Amino acid sequence: MTSSDYDVAIVGGGLVGGCLACALGRTGLRTLVIEAVAPRTDRHPSYDERVIALSWTSQRILAGIGLWPRIADGAEPIHQVQVSQAGGFGITRIRADEEAVEALGYVIPARLLGIAIHEVLSEQTNLTLLAPARLSEFQIDAESASLVVRAGEDLVRLRGRLLVAADGGDSKVRQRLGIRVREHRYGQDAVIATVTAERPQPGTAFERFTETGPLALLPLSGGRYSVVWTTLEEQTAELLSLSDEAFVARLRDRFGLKLGRFLEPSRRLAYPLRLMLTPDPTGPRTALIGNAAHTLHPVAGQGLNLGLRDVAALAEVLSASNRAGLDPGSASVLASYRDWRRADHAAVAAVTDALARHFIHTWPPLRLARDLGLLGLGLFAGPRHLLARRLMGRYGRQTRLARGLRLEIPDE
Numbered sequence: 070m071t072s073s074d075y076d077v078a079i080v081g082g083g084l085v086g087g088c089l090a091c092a093l094g095r096t097g098l099r100t101l102v103i104e105a106v107a108p109r110t111d112r113h114p115s116y117d118e119r120v121i122a123l124s125w126t127s128q129r130i131l132a133g134i135g136l137w138p139r140i141a142d143g144a145e146p147i148h149q150v151q152v153s154q155a156g157g158f159g160i161t162r163i164r165a166d167e168e169a170v171e172a173l174g175y176v177i178p179a180r181l182l183g184i185a186i187h188e189v190l191s192e193q194t195n196l197t198l199l200a201p202a203r204l205s206e207f208q209i210d211a212e213s214a215s216l217v218v219r220a221g222e223d224l225v226r227l228r229g230r231l232l233v234a235a236d237g238g239d240s241k242v243r244q245r246l247g248i249r250v251r252e253h254r255y256g257q258d259a260v261i262a263t264v265t266a267e268r269p270q271p272g273t274a275f276e277r278f279t280e281t282g283p284l285a286l287l288p289l290s291g292g293r294y295s296v297v298w299t300t301l302e303e304q305t306a307e308l309l310s311l312s313d314e315a316f317v318a319r320l321r322d323r324f325g326l327k328l329g330r331f332l333e334p335s336r337r338l339a340y341p342l343r344l345m346l347t348p349d350p351t352g353p354r355t356a357l358i359g360n361a362a363h364t365l366h367p368v369a370g371q372g373l374n375l376g377l378r379d380v381a382a383l384a385e386v387l388s389a390s391n392r393a394g395l396d397p398g399s400a401s402v403l404a405s406y407r408d409w410r411r412a413d414h415a416a417v418a419a420v421t422d423a424l425a426r427h428f429i430h431t432w433p434p435l436r437l438a439r440d441l442g443l444l445g446l447g448l449f450a451g452p453r454h455l456l457a458r459r460l461m462g463r464y465g466r467q468t469r470l471a472r473g474l475r476l477e478i479p480d481e
C-alpha cells in the first residue's frame with residue numbers, strides 16, 4: 070500500500086470520465102477528477118449540442134450508476150431502426166418487439182447527461198473534482214502517478230495509484246506515454262442539426278447510406294429529429310453556409326419524402342471524422358477509456374456506447390480489486406481491464422470503419438451487393454437478430470452493470 074493521495078485519478082471529466090467517477094462513488098475508492106472546463110458551461114467540449122443514441126446496454130449501465138432517473142424524462146425511446154441506401158431498393162427494419170425489449174435504445178441530448186453527471190458527482194463524498202483544471206505534467210513510478218495540475222494561477226501536485234485517461238481523442242496522457250495507435254482520417258465531417266418533420270414517425274430512427282456517407286435521423290420529442298449528416302470535407306463549408314430553407318430542401322432531397330417536409334432547422338455544427346484505436350488501452354499504472362482509447366466514425370452511434378462499456382468494465386475490475394486489497398494501478402488489475410475490453414474495441418472499430426468506407430462507393434456491383442445485403446437482413450430474422458444484439462451492446466462478456474446488477478459483488 071502506497072501513501073498516494075488518491076486511489077484513482079481521472080483526467081477528463083467529460084461524458085466518459087464523468088460516468089466512471091459516478092460509478093466509483095459506492096466503491097470507497099478515493100477518486101480525483103481533473104477536468105479542463107468548468108461544469109455547467111454552455112461550451113463544454115464533451116456535452117455540447119450533439120444528441121446521443123444510447124444503446125439498451127448503456128441505459129442499464131446509466132441506471133446502475135444512478136444517472137438514468139435524472140435523464141429518463143428527456144430520453145426518447147427507439148422502437149425501430151430503419152436502414153436503407155439512397156436510390157436503392159434494400160431496406161432493413163430492426164424492431165424492439167422482435168428483440169423482446171421495450172426499446173432498442175434511447176435518444177438523449179448530450180448536455181442533459183452532462184448536467185446529471187455533475188449532480189451525481191456533487192453528492193459523492195469520496196470524490197474531489199478539480200474543474201476548471203488541466204493536467205500539465207505527470208510521471209509514473211513504481212508506487213504511483215505523480216501529477217502536476219494547473220488550476221487557474223496555481224500549480225497543484227497530487228498523486229494517484231491509478232491514472233485513468235478519459236481526456237478524449239487527442240489524449241495528452243496517451244501521447245505522453247507513447248501508447249501506439251492506429252489512425253485513419255476519413256476526409257469527411259459530420260454536420261449536426263435538429264429539424265422538425267412534417268410527418269414524424271415517433272420511435273423510429275433512420276440510418277440512410279448516401280454517396281457522401283451515412284445520414285442519420287434520430288427521433289426527439291415533439292416531432293423533432295437530430296440529424297447527423299456525413300459530408301465530404303470539401304462540401305462541409307457549403308452545407309454550413311446554406312440558408313435554412315436551402316438546408317432543409319437539401320436534406321429532403323437526400324433523405325426522401327418519408328417524413329414529409331423538414332422545418333425549423335437549428336444552428337449547424339461540424340465535426341471532423343477519423344478512426345483512432347489503441348490496440349492496448351493500458352500503460353504503466355494507466356488505463357485509457359472512451360475516446361482516449363477509441364475515436365470512431367459516428368455511423369451507427371457507437372462511440373459513447375463503447376466508452377460506457379469501458380466504464381462498466383473498469384469500475385467492476387476496480388471494485389473487485391479494492392475488496393481484495395490489491396493496488397488499483399498494478400499490472401494484474403490493468404491486464405484484467407485490457408483483456409476484457411480489447412476485443413470489443415477492435416470489433417466495433419472494424420464494423421464502423423467498414424460501414425463508413427464501403428457504403429460510399431458508387432460502383433454499381435457494390436451498390437447492388439449492399440442492396441441485396443439490406444434486403445437479406447430484412448428477410449431473414451437470424452442475421453437481423455445478430456445485428457440487433459450488436460446495436461444494443463448485448464454480446465460478449467457482459468459487465469454486472471450491463472446485466473442490471475449492482476457493481477459490488479455482495480458478501481457471501
Ligand SMILES: Cc1cc2nc3c(=O)[nH]c(=O)nc-3n(C[C@H](O)[C@H](O)[C@H](O)COP(=O)(O)OP(=O)(O)OC[C@H]3O[C@@H](n4cnc5c(N)ncnc54)[C@H](O)[C@@H]3O)c2cc1C
Nearest residue numbers: 081083084085105115122204236237359360370372373374
Ligand atoms: C457528431 C457526433 C455524433 C455522435 N453520436 C453518437 C451517438 O449517437 N452514440 C454514441 O454512442 N456516440 C456518439 N458519438 C460519440 C461520442 O460523442 C463520444 O464517443 C463521447 O462523447 C466521448 O466522450 P469522452 O468523455 O471519451 O471524450 P470527450 O468528450 O472528448 O471528453 C474529454 C474531456 O477531457 C477533458 N480534457 C482533455 N484534456 C484534458 C487535460 N489535459 N486536463 C483535464 N481535462 C482534459 C476535456 O475538457 C473533455 O471534457 C458522436 C460523436 C459525434 C462527433
